[in-house]
Amino acid sequence: MQLHFSPSMRSITISSNNGFTDLMKIKVAARHISYRTLFHTILILAFLLPFVFILTALVTLEGVNKCSSFDCLGRRLGPRLLGRVDDSGQRLVKDFYNILNQVNTEEIPDGLKLPDSFSQLVSEMKNNQYDAKTFAFMLRAMMEKLEKEIRESKFAELMNKHFAACSIPKGIHCLSLRLTDEYSSNAHARRQLPSPELLPVLSNNSYYHFVLSTDNILAASVVVTSAVQSSLEPEKIVFHIITDKKTYAGMHSWFALNPVSPAIVEVKGVHQFDWLTRENVPVLEAVENHNGIRSYYHGNHVAGANLYDTTPRTFASKLQARSPKYISILNHLRIYLPELFPNLDKVVFLDDDIVIQRDLAPLWEIDLHRKVNGAVETCKGEDEWVMSKHFRNYFNFSHPLIAKHLDPDECAWAYGMNIFDLHAWRKTNIRETYHSWLKENLQSNLTMWKLGTLPPALIAFKGHIHPIDPSWHMLGLGYQSKTNIENVKSAAVIHYNGQSKPWLQIGFKHLRPFWTKYVNYSNDFVRNCHILDS
Numbered sequence: 247m248q249l250h251f252s253p254s255m256r257s258i259t260i261s262s263n264n265g266f267t268d269l270m271k272i273k274v275a276a277r278h279i280s281y282r283t284l285f286h287t288i289l290i291l292a293f294l295l296p297f298v299f300i301l302t303a304l305v306t307l308e309g310v311n312k313c314s315s316f317d318c319l320g321r322r323l324g325p326r327l328l329g330r331v332d333d334s335g336q337r338l339v340k341d342f343y344n345i346l347n348q349v350n351t352e353e354i355p356d357g358l359k360l361p362d363s364f365s366q367l368v369s370e371m372k373n374n375q376y377d378a379k380t381f382a383f384m385l386r387a388m389m390e391k392l393e394k395e396i397r398e399s400k401f402a403e404l405m406n407k408h409f410a411a412c413s414i415p416k417g418i419h420c421l422s423l424r425l426t427d428e429y430s431s432n433a434h435a436r437r438q439l440p441s442p443e444l445l446p447v448l449s450n451n452s453y454y455h456f457v458l459s460t461d462n463i464l465a466a467s468v469v470v471t472s473a474v475q476s477s478l479e480p481e482k483i484v485f486h487i488i489t490d491k492k493t494y495a496g497m498h499s500w501f502a503l504n505p506v507s508p509a510i511v512e513v514k515g516v517h518q519f520d521w522l523t524r525e526n527v528p529v530l531e532a533v534e535n536h537n538g539i540r541s542y543y544h545g546n547h548v549a550g551a552n553l554y555d556t557t558p559r560t561f562a563s564k565l566q567a568r569s570p571k572y573i574s575i576l577n578h579l580r581i582y583l584p585e586l587f588p589n590l591d592k593v594v595f596l597d598d599d600i601v602i603q604r605d606l607a608p609l610w611e612i613d614l615h616r617k618v619n620g621a622v623e624t625c626k627g628e629d630e631w632v633m634s635k636h637f638r639n640y641f642n643f644s645h646p647l648i649a650k651h652l653d654p655d656e657c658a659w660a661y662g663m664n665i666f667d668l669h670a671w672r673k674t675n676i677r678e679t680y681h682s683w684l685k686e687n688l689q690s691n692l693t694m695w696k697l698g699t700l701p702p703a704l705i706a707f708k709g710h711i712h713p714i715d716p717s718w719h720m721l722g723l724g725y726q727s728k729t730n731i732e733n734v735k736s737a738a739v740i741h742y743n744g745q746s747k748p749w750l751q752i753g754f755k756h757l758r759p760f761w762t763k764y765v766n767y768s769n770d771f772v773r774n775c776h777i778l779d780s
Contacts, residue, residue, distance in 0.1 A: 354390075411752065420774075436498070459598075483509040486512050490515065521585050577699050592667055594665050596663055600739050610665070619710055623713045624660050676706045680705075718738045723741060734757070
């Protein structure tokens with residue numbers, strides 16, 4: 247760069263070194279600019295102009311992709327001042343998008359060998375000089391393969407969880423066997439429950455009567471223990487425990503050897519109720535003995551299922567609906583409470599996967615307004631699994647009978663902790679309605695509903711439900727790991743409905759202590775069966 251002064255000092259020309267290009271020309275009026283001002287102007291220009299040209303040269307040599315906060319000004323403005331704007335980066339991105347759109351619409355070439363890792367992909371790209379389209383095809387194929395493996399893994403996890411939920415843990419099975427053996431060899435294990443002088447209490451309506459139907463001895467012990475320890479008047483508690491024939495001896499042994507005084511416990515087997523005959527429960531006999539029904543609940547749950555058109559959540563719901571417990575007569579016994587306890591007016595029916603944390607005596611003081619079933623409604627919560635259930639979640643409304651008689655938006659309610667007015671119940675045809683709809687569903691090959699005992703109960707108790715406060719019965723501890731702990735602590739009854747029972751290894755660890763605190767780990771039978779380890 248050269249500076250040229252005219253002889254009269256009235257103009258200054260700045261040119262390139264070869265002299266052919268005039269970059270800047272300044273005319274000076276002698277009358278208005280002093281030599282001092284001119285000198286300062288020259289110094290400023292001499293400082294700034296090299297700086298601008300250096301930045302412009304850097305842009306030309308290095309491109310526009312690398313740009314720091316300081317030299318961005320020269321890199322971006324320099325080329326524009328010289329009329330050289332580089333848009334190659336934008337064109338490259340546009341071409342790449344076009345390739346991706348093309349690859350997304352075309353079939354993946356047959357025989358395309360996929361690398362096992364990203365590093366192997368990069369290595370093959372360098373060695374084989376793949377073009378952009380081949381790279382995109384390989385990337386798409388790798389992602390689809392990974393998605394397939396993740397999906398298959400998720401369904402396998404759901405199946406394994408289903409099998410775990412339906413199985414009997416080794417420790418609980420051991421407990422039942424040892425207590426059954428004790429019943430045959432120990433007279434104390436066979437003593438009458440309750441003692442003869444307390445038999446009148448079993449039909450005394452001034453006591454608080456609880457009914458529990460289960461074949462799980464450990465779970466039954468937790469329900470009874472938690473109820474007694476939480477009660478303000480344990481001496482007024484009467485438990486009626488109903489179990490099946492194979493579990494009766496072990497269940498009787500447990501409560502004979504581990505009394506929960508001052509509460510009273512009665513243990514009866516299904517075989518000991520004269521009323522439970524095939525003539526009175528023909529539909530339930532059909533449910534247990536029908537080969538097609540047993541195959542549905544005990545057969546291969548994956549055969550015939552199109553897993554590619556099914557979401558994991560839908561598949562999990564279908565597995566839950568096929569739990570074998572739904573064809574057990576113990577699960578249907580609650581519909582016969584007025585006949586099983588003809589002298590009682592009001593009872594609280596409990597599932598075996600609950601824990602009682604508060605005195606339940608106030609339940610007997612609730613005015614049901616001549617309704618039969620006091621229950622917590624499950625349609626007014628925000629979670630998707632438990633407390634947002636309507637009839638449409640349980641029934642197939644494409645079936646003409648369902649569509650004709652039921653409202654899909656009607657609110658559902660929960661089993662697990664229900665206060666039943668047996669006096670009002672005996673004036674209804676609830677049992678007959680239950681049998682009628684259960685029979686219709688069997689004849690329709692289970693196309694009206696899939697899930698166990700609640701759907702026919704929703705129909706049978708229609709118009710006979712009195713909603714109670716949700717704080718009495720908190721559900722979902724077997725479904726949701728993100729359950730609010732403060733809500734759990736404040737609930738009167740917590741319910742581990744769902745697959746993750748607290749006595750299973752798949753139970754949620756942070757929710758299990760609310761249940762295990764009522765297990766007597768010092769008991770010899772519990773310790774010898776290693777219940778703590780299982």
